[in-house]
Amino acid sequence: MTIEVRVPTLGESVTEATVATWFKKPGEAVAVDEMLCELETDKVTVEVPSPAAGILGAIVAAEGETVGVNALLATLGEGAAAAVAAPSAAPAKAAASAAVDVMVPTLGESVTEATVATWFKKVGDTVAQDEMLCELETDKVSVEVPSPAAGVLSEIIAAEGTTVQAAGKLAVIGGAVATAASAPAAAPAPAPAATSAGKDIAHAPSAQKMMAEKGIDAAQITGTGRDGRIMKEDVMKAASAPQAAAPAPMASAPRAPSPAEDAAREERVKMTRLRQTIARRLKDAQNTAAMLTTYNEVDMTEVMALRNTYKDDFEKKHGVRLGFMSFFTKACIHALREVPEVNAEIDGTDIVYKNFVHMGVAAGTPTGLVVPVIRDADAMSFAEIEKAIAEKGRRARDGKLSMAEMQGGTFTISNGGVYGSLMSSPILNPPQSGILGMHKIQDRPMAINGQVVIRPMMYLALSYDHRIVDGKGAVTFLVRVKEALEDPRRLLMDL
Template sequence: MTDVKVPTLGESVTEATVATWFKKPGDSVAVDEMLCELETDKVTVEVPSPVAGTLSEIVANEGDTVGVDALLAQISEGGAAAAAPAPAAKAEKTAPAAASSDAVDVMVPTLGESVTEATVSTWFKAVGDTVAQDEMLCELETDKVSVEVPAPAAGVLSEILAPEGETVQADAKLAVIGGATASAAAPAPAAATPAASGSKDVENAPSANKILAEKGIDPASVTGTGRDGRVMKEDAMKATAAPAAPAPAAAAPRAPVSADDASREERVKMTRLRQTIARRLKDSQNTAAMLTTYNEVDMTEVMALRNEYKDLFLKKHGVKLGFMSFFTKACVHALKEVPEVNAEIDGTDVVYKNFVHMGIAAGTPTGLVVPVIREADAMSFADIEKAIAEKGARARDGKLSMAEMQGGTFTISNGGVYGSLMSSPILNPPQSGILGMHKIQDRPMAINGEVVIRPMMYLALSYDHRIVDGKGAVTFLVRVKEALEDPRRLLMDL
């Protein structure tokens, strides 16, 4: 057997949610073939097969939350288990212990954030008992909740390693099920039956179906929070704990809603990415002494320069010349003069960065992410445009790695692409500055005693007032304005 475990998820990321399994037990898999997809609060991670063989058991089902290095599945190398299922089944009947070659470990499930150990309170099965997949084996108690441990596969409980009363760690092995591969095929149709009885097109989690069947609750009446509306174990437990629909609404901290309005509402669980965005932005407001200063820039010269050279630029560099490279260059220029905007606070120290890793905020279907253009201060216009195009595409496809979103020293956010005329961007901690770009709009301007129409853009700099004074913030914006209104200054470092 080869274990399939959760890969390294990135700096500061300790858990993920199993989003989709592309294979099911009994399927043949090739080396590096995608087995499943994990979702963290920042990125989506694909898990490839480490060996060729047969997927004998899935330990972490869709919707389960797993930690780094947790066991996801097991693969029988070379497909030996799939080639001879009948003898294995026979061994289960006559001598359960002899089926150890098809043994599946029963591990302590995810206990929750900051919970590292639990106590085995009750075993519902004894050694030698036959168990079905997802049948409850034992119950664990932590200092916060009780956790039921289902059988990861059908077979015979051949060994109990943690008896009642024993304290186990979060990654401990509780028991071993023998003959798992041979008998796993039998209960599969039964697990699918409850889901088929509903009107949904997706199959609910087997553990959820078991709970609902025991309580006599129709799966179709339960709102699922899993992928594509799949009913997970947590949904089933909530449904059994509070069968009356009005009860949760009455306890929810929100204004009263009429019955007519409630029937037209839709409640959708926030994605992990959206939860992280909400938490980080609120933490930013609570931590930094955030202030915003504004200015405006006449985009005439930049637009003229872009129009003059965009075709030649595209022909030579293979990428379009946009406005972001001009703004990136202008910010790099300004950060050299006002280095505190490119710094961060670490305890009682101010850490000045002698480099610029520019974060470029990008909107995606699942939320805002900020890929980082490293060493932007050493890049050409073409290099910047290529990097922004490449990372923007990866962001929209959900393919950014954790490393590509870490280490930024300053951020640019372009709300103008959505039509925003004025806004106050929120800091991306631990950074001390973020520049907000906005819509370019023709406005009448007084220039040399005459009123002329010019393409104007409002600029907003949000900054951490703990280390950036008002003078520094205004100077930064003025330097950005000067560089954009006369791009030749960038060439001469003025």
């Protein structure tokens, strides 16, 4: 009996993923729940376990291919005969040499075109079956195109930079030889991998190709992917890092370089389609919302004193550290009750007021900023909020957040202070109408009761959608947050 291995549910609104790594090869025995492959989406990495014990048969979706939800990835057989012929079987006779077309693979649901980013082979080069020929870029992912047969690359139809349609023709392989089975004595090609704590880690296929092109050793790169896996962006960062140079002899008279000399030292790199999409969407968010930012500052003396007094008892009782985020979350919830339009959103010509608070808490990860959502934060205690933030932050750093955990927020808090930011204007997270920016706590001289004293101060920034929130409401919200933090007893008294 043949068992199908299909793409699992990827999360709310996520319809496609890229096959990043196959951990097994056709013909290998697998146990139930043993990891077969790893898929990558825009936000998270998804591992696909084996649904049953057996022998891995055909791999339908190769590394680099984009697949939709429930798409067929591979098949499993119950015995060795279901996957490959016995080693003693004579290899099938090779088919006659012929020309084979290289076509654009399936790009994913709703994706109709791609750009040819890089050709790894030139016309006249000999290629092996499944050897990577070129890389395509779509708005979402990079897709590597393997050779459908062994032979010679006789013609490139779509050059680098060309936009091609789904199922379009890319190139022609001449003298192709298709065989039914490989010779039993053929040794399997070693999978490129780095070791970490005795565990093999397969790097992203696009990263492997770029390392080979640029002559960079994997040992010189710090991988930001799962378990230290090297991604394409890691190789690009290592390649662009400045190299140490020998000190140049001092010139007798310095002269300004000419424009031509400056141009020779520049590097012009075409934006990827993914980066173009990010840039376009960020600009669309600014163009859609009437975004405005108002500022205030808060004296953190009372919050810091309260935290220092109870942090040990708090951690002993609740098993989690008492941080500042629970105070800010509580203060924002308190202010949202008084200014509900900051917790609302526009839907056509309607304003939708949320009678609950799903708090988004921005978190930095090795691969970028994500915003996990603490649902019904308005019904949580300080300890419950701290536990939820710690758990979401840990899952974010491990790349285990699902799309559902990053959607549905009604308001967002972003803490740039952990990176040293003194002041900034955060960008709204549509369709939300408000986002609070926290910043670095810095000792500053303040006038208190006619005397100059040193106080730990923090700048606060509220970016809001002026289509819903008036200036009075925005200022009132920020003042209420300031009052609650400077006198935390107001939170207990609901003032």
